[in-house]
Amino acid sequence: MKLLVIDVGNTSTAVGVWRDGRVGNVRHIDGGVDETRKVLDALAARGDFDAAAYASVVPRKDAAFRRHFKKAGIDFIQIGWRDFPLKLDYPRPETIGADRLADAAGAVERYGAPVLVMDFGTALTAAAVTADRVWRGGVIAPGFPLMRDYLFERTAKLPRMALGSGKAPKIGRSTEEAMRFGALVGYRGMVREIVAQLKDNFNENFKLVATGGFAKWALKDSRMDFSIDPTLTLFGTGLIASRSIRSLKP
Numbered sequence: 001m002k003l004l005v006i007d008v009g010n011t012s013t014a015v016g017v018w019r020d021g022r023v024g025n026v027r028h029i030d031g032g033v034d035e036t037r038k039v040l041d042a043l044a045a046r047g048d049f050d051a052a053a054y055a056s057v058v059p060r061k062d063a064a065f066r067r068h069f070k071k072a073g074i075d076f077i078q079i080g081w082r083d084f085p086l087k088l089d090y091p092r093p094e095t096i097g098a099d100r101l102a103d104a105a106g107a108v109e110r111y112g113a114p115v116l117v118m119d120f121g122t123a124l125t126a127a128a129v130t131a132d133r134v135w136r137g138g139v140i141a142p143g144f145p146l147m148r149d150y151l152f153e154r155t156a157k158l159p160r161m162a163l164g165s166g167k168a169p170k171i172g173r174s175t176e177e178a179m180r181f182g183a184l185v186g187y188r189g190m191v192r193e194i195v196a197q198l199k200d201n202f203n204e205n206f207k208l209v210a211t212g213g214f215a216k217w218a219l220k221d222s223r224m225d226f227s228i229d230p231t232l233t234l235f236g237t238g239l240i241a242s243r244s245i246r247s248l249k250p
Contacts, residue, residue, distance in 0.1 A: 001050050001242050004043060004074065005234040006036075006065065007099060008056035010122040011145060012213070015039055016231065017046075018053065018238025023231040028213070033064045044072060051075035053241030055098035055233065077241040085243055087134045096138075099233050100127050104135055106236025107209045111227065114204040116195065118226075119233070120144070120212035124191075128198055128206065136202065139194055144183060144214050167221070188222045195224070 003018040013036045016026040025043055029036045040052075052069045054076060056062055062078065069076040081093035084101050086108060099119065104127040107117040114131045118124065126139040168185050172178025199206060208225055210218075211232040219226050229235075 001245065002047065003238045003241055004040060004049050004052040005238045005241075006040070006052065006054045006056075007102070007233045007237060008036075008054070008058050008061055008065070009099065010057060014234055015043065016234045017043060018234065018242070021235075021239070023235050023238065026231060026234065033061055033068075037065075037068050040068070041072070044074065049074055051077050051241060051245060053237045054078045055102050055237040057097045057099055077244060079237055079240045079244070083240050083244045084135070085240065086129060087132075089134050089136050097125070098237075100125055100138060101135075102233045102236030102240060103127055103209075103211060104129050104236070105240050106232045107207075107229075108133060109239055110229065110232070110235070111207050111209055114202075114206045115209055116198060116206035117209040117211065117232070118191065118194075118215075120210060120214040120218050124187075126194060126198070128202065128204075130202055130204055139198075141190065141194070143212075144187065144218070147183060147187075148179075184218065187218055188224070191218070191222075192224065 001020060005016050005018045005023065007014040013029045014026060015036065016023050027039050029039055052074050054065060066076050079098050079102065081088060081096055081101060085105055090096065103117045103119055107115045108129055113129045113133045115129050116126060118126045121143055122145050123143045124141040128136045128138060130136055168181050172181045195208065208227065209232065210226040210228050211230060215228050219228065
């Protein structure tokens with residue numbers, strides 16, 4: 001099975017090709033829907049696709065992508081909780097973000113359960129799947145961009161710090177270094193506490209999996225035993241959509 005896979009986030013959109021469980025031709029687009037559609041058209045021109053598998057946390061963009069694929073003659077599958085391959089122990093599953101469902105499904109398929117998957121994007125999200133393959137819930141906390149932007153917008157003298165590269169200094173000896181220390185060291189402390197609390201709450205030795213644009217930077221030299229998986233969300237999106245397609249075939 002061959003799918004176009006799309007993950008629409010708050011800051012950027014990731015697209016790629018999912019083929020029999022492998023993800024390739026990944027692109028990250030910081031622009032809007034028009035820029036993303038140009039990339040999708042270039043990928044679609046490379047061969048026949050069974051469908052477009054779509055995960056989004058930005059509902060206002062959904063209709064534009066749906067129209068695009070209808071015009072292109074490609075089936076459009078927007079993944080959601082009804083297609084999720086694991087049991088959901090959650091009061092209102094319809095409120096779970098599609099990216100979190102994709103992360104959890106992909107993590108269980110690639111790493112097994114119990115697993116705790118954390119997505120380091122605009123927000124930091126976590127999803128916990130216990131050994132019985134039940135999605136128990138998750139965590140949502142501010143991500144690096146939100147923390148950075150809040151400091152910049154709500155203070156008079158703090159600059160808008162660059163994100164995604166550089167190490168934490170021994171201690172801040174300038175405003176920029178002080179902010180970098182607070183961002184990286186403080187953030188890792190938050191991640192450690194979330195992991196420790198969830199392990200205690202469920203009495204599970206979770207495998208730790210990380211994805212998202214800031215995962216590698218945030219966890220470098222952290223001495224936390226995370227597997228960093230940059231294509232996890234796209235993989236999980238394709239996985240959920242492919243099972244949905246198979247279930248509909250006679």
